[in-house]
Amino acid sequence: MKKKITKASILLLAASLLFLSVARGEEVLRKLKVVTEQANIRLKPSIGSIIIKQAPEGTILESTRQEGEWYLIQLTPGELERVTGYVHESMVIIIEGPPKEQEEFEIIEETEIVEEQAIIKEQEEAEKPAEEEIIEETPPQPVITPPTQPVVTPPPPSKQPKFLFNLVFSGGGNYISGGDLNDGAQGFADYRSYILAVQAQGQAKPVHLSYILGGELTLALSSHFSLGIGVDYFLGERESLVKFPDDPSSETLTTHPEIQAIPLRLAISYYPVPNFYAKIGIEYYLAKCAYYYRSERVGSWEEWRGEATAQDFGILAGLGFEFELTSSFDFIVEATARYARISGFTGRDRSKDSTGTNHIEEGTLYFYRVQTAGEDSYPLLFIREDTPTEADVFDPREAVINFSGLSLKACFRIKF
CATH class of the missing domain: 2.30.30.40 (SH3 Domains)
Incomplete structure (x- = not known):
């Protein structure tokens, strides 16, 4: 009877320890x-x-x-x-991590063994009081703890762009080299000064500055790269007045070079850090240029007007800084450098004067030099049906209009 009560006490104690172990496990x-x-x-x-x-x-x-x-x-x-x-x-x-729950069960098992050994010894002493017997206690078995599995840190997921598409609208200023277009305007003014044998007052000013407008649709390839398809439009023109004072009649010359283009581009942007990018791309130019010269004297005038177009490729590179306005709108400042030297212009030249002469000539835009009686020569730019071959003309070639330059734009970007 005593043995049964003791075993019941041990089971009750084990259940209590198990309950406390589970309770403590939930708190840790x-x-x-x-x-x-x-x-x-x-x-x-x-x-x-x-x-x-x-x-x-x-x-x-x-x-x-x-x-x-x-x-x-x-x-x-x-x-x-x-x-x-x-x-x-x-x-x-x-x-x-949580403490090892096995330690608590080890305590229960060890307590149970000790209690059982005590009961057996007590019963043997009651049955054989005269006989003294040494009971060797069974040493507790060593507890083998399974090796702890190493914690493997999963690789962080790759960062994906929050917005896949962006629409950018831009506007700003543009600087253009101009090339033969500007040289031809100044050369015409110098040539008139030579013909009239009068020192010119003023000069034909070159066209360099223009406004630029554009738009671009970009696709985010990753958190560092995006691909853009865009278009720009720029137009630059400049009018100058050159006077040739000569008694009793003076001559006034008006020059007006004009340059414009629609470059279509494909560009890729790289973001080394957030809100800053570098861009490089290729452009296809729909280019146009024009010249206008008008010479006026008292009672007479004469003018030359020509327009020509061409298409060719160019390249660009730029840097941009982004400023977030809202979660869907950004303000961007972008500086871009372009390289595009375009030749092969074709178009029409129309010359007329106060006597009613009206001459139209279609052909290629040529740049050539006219040799004077002295050692001087003057560059001229005109549309001619054939390559200029006059006696005083040398070094004729197709005109090269230089669209290379720099632009600075303010942009607004819509993210979606």
Whole structure:
């Protein structure tokens, strides 16, 4: 009877210790650390469940248990609010685990062995009081703890761009080299001064500055690269007045070079750091240029007007700085350098004067030099049906209009 009561006491004690062990296990929490850029805390342990909170990288979370691939967590008391939810095991690592529950069961087993040995000894002494017997206690068996599995930190997921497409509108100023177009205007003014044998007052000013407008549609390839398709339009022109004072009649010369283009581009942008990018691309130019010269004297005038077009390729490179205005709108400042030297212009020249002469000539835009009686020569630019071959003409070639230059633009970007 005593043995039964003792065994019942041992079972009751074991059950109590087991209950206390489980209770203590629930109170001891796992500590987890967020290793991704942002961890989503969901209402239920499912990828389709709603997100109730987001924890940034480095946040320490407390978990009470694990359900499959999900940890049940609550934010630390340092937060303004307590949130209970589930976080996926791929977004965190365990930095502090629960104590080993095996130690408590080892205590129960050891206590049970000692109690049983005491009861056996007591019964043997009652049956054989005269006989003294030494009972060797069985030494406790060593507890072999299974090796702890190493914690493998999953690689952070690759960062994907938040917005896939962007639409950019831009406007600003542009500097153009001009090339033969500007040289031809100044050369014509110098040649008139030679013909009239009068020193010119003023000069034919070159065209360099223009406004520039454009747009671009970009596709985000990754967090560092984007591909853009865009178009720009720029137009530059400049009018000058050159006077040739000569008694009794003076001559006034008006020059007006004009340059414009529609470059279509394909470019790729690289973001080494957020909000800053470098761009490089190729452009296809729909180019146009024009010249206008008008010579006026008292009672007479004469003018030459020509327009020509061409198409060719160019390249560009640029840098840009972005400033976020809202989650969907950015302000951008972009500086771009272009290289495009275009030849092969064809068009029409129309010359007329006060006597009623009206001559139209279609052909190629040529740049050539006219030799004077002395050693001087003057560059001229005109549209001619054939290559100039007059006696005083040398070094004729197709004109090269230089669209190379720099532009500075302010841009607004819509992200969607």
